[in-house]
Amino acid sequence: MRILVTGATGFLGRTLLSLEGEVEWMGCGRRPAAEGIPYRPVDLADHKAVAALVAELAPDWVINAAAMTDVDGCEKDVLAARQANVDIPENLAVACDATGAGLVHISTDYVFDGKCGPYGEGDAANPLSCYGQLKLESEGILKKMERVLVVRTLWLYGYVPQAGSNFLTWALRSLSSGQPLRVFADQWGNPTYICDLARALVALCGQEARGLLHIGGATFMTRWEMARELACFFGIDDALIEPVLTRAAGLPAARPLRSGLRTDALEAALGRRPMSFAEGLQCLAAAPHFRRDFPQFAR
Numbered sequence: 001m002r003i004l005v006t007g008a009t010g011f012l013g014r015t016l017l018s019l020e021g022e023v024e025w026m027g028c029g030r031r032p033a034a035e036g037i038p039y040r041p042v043d044l045a046d047h048k049a050v051a052a053l054v055a056e057l058a059p060d061w062v063i064n065a066a067a068m069t070d071v072d073g074c075e076k077d078v079l080a081a082r083q084a085n086v087d088i089p090e091n092l093a094v095a096c097d098a099t100g101a102g103l104v105h106i107s108t109d110y111v112f113d114g115k116c117g118p119y120g121e122g123d124a125a126n127p128l129s130c131y132g133q134l135k136l137e138s139e140g141i142l143k144k145m146e147r148v149l150v151v152r153t154l155w156l157y158g159y160v161p162q163a164g165s166n167f168l169t170w171a172l173r174s175l176s177s178g179q180p181l182r183v184f185a186d187q188w189g190n191p192t193y194i195c196d197l198a199r200a201l202v203a204l205c206g207q208e209a210r211g212l213l214h215i216g217g218a219t220f221m222t223r224w225e226m227a228r229e230l231a232c233f234f235g236i237d238d239a240l241i242e243p244v245l246t247r248a249a250g251l252p253a254a255r256p257l258r259s260g261l262r263t264d265a266l267e268a269a270l271g272r273r274p275m276s277f278a279e280g281l282q283c284l285a286a287a288p289h290f291r292r293d294f295p296q297f298a299r
């Protein structure tokens with residue numbers, strides 16, 4: 001199976017491209033070059049360039065991991081957010097339909113308002129932010145495609161070299177340097193181990209899965225509980241973790257508070273439960289690149 005990953009330099013993109021197994025991976029993105037991964041530069045906003053690349057590489061699947069993920073940044077620069085989160089998936093849909101390639105598009109729990117999560121695939125969306133609205137719009141556009149799988153996920157954690165920081169790496173770096181960590185105690189979700197997500201995406205491509213699917217971890221918790229559990233797991237003093245309320249932070253974009261994604265459909269499709277937060281931490285602590293770059297936390 002040949003899979004082309006867009007947003008190859010991001011957290012999910014790099015994780016996918018680091019997976020071992022049967023897949024022939026190719027990555028693409030907006031940077032002129034990317035170290036350590038098979039990579040082709042392309043302007044994903046240029047529909048002709050995207051169509052030409054997909055036709056040339058002839059992948060079985062394209063996994064779209066390119067997105068503007070800075071939720072507050074989307075609120076401030078709606079044009080850039082629309083280009084990344086709506087125009088790019090639309091260009092990919094046209095390019096994939098032309099060659100018969102399947103498209104996996106990654107969406108988010110931010111399509112929900114967070115009043116009564118965790119949410120199933122059939123629950124009504126009601127985004128609170130520009131990021132959530134644009135992601136929902138992209139989902140609607142892709143519904144017209146022949147071979148498409150939209151995956152909503154949330155709270156990705158893990159470590160892959162050269163990707164930006166995520167909640168876990170930010171928390172570990174802050175706590176280990178003795179800095180206090182202010183963490184939201186009123187945001188609920190189910191943290192998703194990035195390698196578990198990446199492996200599930202590959203399995204779903206292999207199954208020719210289509211439609212809409214939620215992928216999240218097996219543990220429902222608050223951000224504050226997440227920080228405390230990871231401090232406990234890595235033997236760090238949790239006295240530095242301070243619970244705060246979202247409204248006190250005055251962020252530009254509203255967050256879904258009582259969120260979370262139900263994974264019954266995923267479990268039926270894969271025949272397995274997603275990893276719990278404890279299982280994800282165990283896998284992470286044993287991973288060679290994590291042990292090399294965070295030796296103080298190696299297990």
Ligand SMILES: NC(=O)c1ccc[n+]([C@@H]2O[C@H](COP(=O)([O-])OP(=O)(O)OC[C@H]3O[C@@H](n4cnc5c(N)ncnc54)[C@H](OP(=O)(O)O)[C@@H]3O)[C@@H](O)[C@H]2O)c1
Nearest residue numbers: 007009010011012030066067069084106108153154155156
């Ligand atoms: N991280 C989470 O917790 C989370 C939660 C729910 C859903 N998701 C979704 O999961 C997917 C992957 O997220 P991630 O955490 O891997 O994101 P990420 O680390 O921020 O990576 C995003 C990728 O998109 C590229 N990109 C951004 N704007 C672009 C543009 N205008 N044109 C071309 N490429 C552009 C980035 O390129 P550069 O490297 O050049 O910046 C990067 O390669 C996204 O669809 C996101 O919405 C993530």
